[in-house]
Amino acid sequence: MKVELAIVGAGISGAAAALLAKASGLERVLATEYEDRMGGLLRGLFAGPSFAEEAELMRRAAELPYEFRFRAAATSLFFDEDRGTHLIGLQGPAGHEDVEAERVLLCSGAFEKPREARRIPGSRPAGVMTPTMSVGLLDRGYVPGRRVLLAGRGRVVDGAERRLKERGVSVERLDPALWDIAGVQGRERVDGVLARHVASGEERLWPCDAFVYAEGRIPCTFYLKGSDIERDENHAVVVDEAGRTNAYRVSAAGSCSSAGDDEHRSSAEQARRALASLLSWDD
Structure with a gap:
């Protein structure tokens, strides 16, 4: 399977990125999610008033024509120099699969400490x-x-x-x-x-x-072990102000990144900024 954009994670930042991808005209987009539905670990809180905006974000993202691959855990991410694309290893109910992506946005979230x-x-x-x-x-x-x-x-x-x-x-x-x-x-x-x-x-x-x-977070970036993507001492993906990583055409947003916050208040906006930068990487 080959896509223009792979979004690893379908929580707050992943949903926001998918909506912007559609608005930007991308057609071949895949979003993967370890859980069995959108929202990530916070999905049980979206019915409350504190997460009203995020609940609306999920509702809109669920209507997108893209494939959302649930119960699919990312296990690896490597750059294929011969093809000039990224290979993402996924493990799901049907077994292992490699997805080839021109661009990758990491939105894999974090566990609570x-x-x-x-x-x-x-x-x-x-x-x-x-x-x-x-x-x-x-x-x-x-x-x-x-x-x-x-x-x-x-x-x-x-x-x-x-x-x-x-x-x-x-x-x-x-x-x-x-x-x-x-x-x-x-x-x-x-x-x-x-x-x-x-x-x-x-x-x-x-x-x-x-x-x-709980106090603090543990970024869900274990699948990056062995890759060239830089992580900090807390295992968060290191990003610049635009959300770009040190790896070509790979950006990150939300609580899995060094720009994330424990309250997830900036996750959606980070995702929009990171995807906009990712799409203009070669401009």
């Missing part, structure tokens, strides 16, 4: 998860807990709180700007979180049967 990434001490009981994991459980019909301690700030955490409360879950918020997480308690399941006040040093135990926590 869990407690392990922050080396929060304590036991390792069940019931400790990230905000999007808690929302994912709700979408599959599971309730993460009945008394949830939710640590964090921003619209992703706000959206998770709203979804949990809609299911009748009691949610208590902990502001990480005021409290440091000092430890997780519990044997088979979490039963409390110890926090230390930043200013006073006071320690407080917050009883809970589920602890929802």
Whole structure:
């Protein structure tokens, strides 16, 4: 399969890029997505008011005539010097496939950093998860807990709180700007979180049967291992102001890139800027 443009990821940035690709007159476009539908890991939050613009973006992108390949994980990306095109390895339900693309836009998103990434001490009981994991459980019909301690700030955490409360879950918020997480308690399941006040040093135990926590992101760029595309110390794809990488006709946008933000507020605009630059690469 050969396309003019391959978009790796169909979340916020991937959907925005696909819409601009159509407006720019591209006909042979393929968008790949690891999940089973558009929206990426944040899709469970799009029904809330904080993501109204992104929900509309998904609705419009779903009407595009392009192929969206779901449950397709990118496994590699290399430049074929003989053909002057890029080869993207995809692994899906039907097996492995190589896609040949004239231009590539990386929009593969990021995972939330869990407690392990922050080396929060304590036991390792069940019931400790990230905000999007808690929302994912709700979408599959599971309730993460009945008394949830939710640590964090921003619209992703706000959206998770709203979804949990809609299911009748009691949610208590902990502001990480005021409290440091000092430890997780519990044997088979979490039963409390110890926090230390930043200013006073006071320690407080917050009883809970589920602890929802994330701080920062882990860019989903593992498929670039072995490629020539530069990544920073956090594994984010290094891009310039126009979203271009160090590799010919490869750009990146959103939370997988060094220009990304944890709240995904700039992802759509980054994608539009990166694609516009990508299409004019040889001009």
